Amino acid sequence: MAFYETIYILRPDLTTEQVEQINKRVADIIAGQGGKILETELWGRRQLAYPVKKTGKGFYVFHVVEGGGPLVATLEAWLKINEDVLKYQSISVRKPKSGPSPLLPFEEKRPEGEAGTGQLANEEEEAASAINAFEDV
Incomplete structure (x- = not known):
């Protein structure tokens, strides 16, 4: 098939x-x-x-x-x-x-019970630390 x-x-x-x-x-x-x-x-x-x-x-x-x-x-x-x-x-x-498809809403992409964990959370933390480092300058 x-x-x-x-x-x-x-x-x-x-x-x-x-x-x-x-x-x-x-x-x-x-x-x-x-x-x-x-x-x-x-x-x-x-x-x-x-x-x-x-x-x-x-x-x-x-x-x-x-x-x-x-x-x-x-x-x-x-x-x-x-x-x-x-x-x-x-x-x-x-x-x-x-x-998951890239067109799904953000909330649907994370498996239940894993909010804030995994690769996506690491990327969010890196982005937040980059923003904080920029604001400190």
Whole structure:
């Protein structure tokens, strides 16, 4: 089986329930084609680079999917006819990336119970000490 990254942008005026319904329908399509979703990231409402269908913002959803080529064709056919989807794109990847996406909010990137520890905390401490050293001058 191959791996795919699929991203789609939904209308920004959709409610959370409507976004969940669309995500459930996408999951059903993927499961119906014999694939599975390895990861889902909700990137939230973001500003678009240019207006799409007279809309300047959109709700971004990102999936990492394992499946065959017909799965992507079926999924993109459904995304194309859905009026709530502004844009979509699927790409084939050799292997899925591990770890959090750089577009996730800062709070979601830290594992629970590890706030202020690890590599990120060390970088924050180094930055704070550099600022303090600069202020002492």
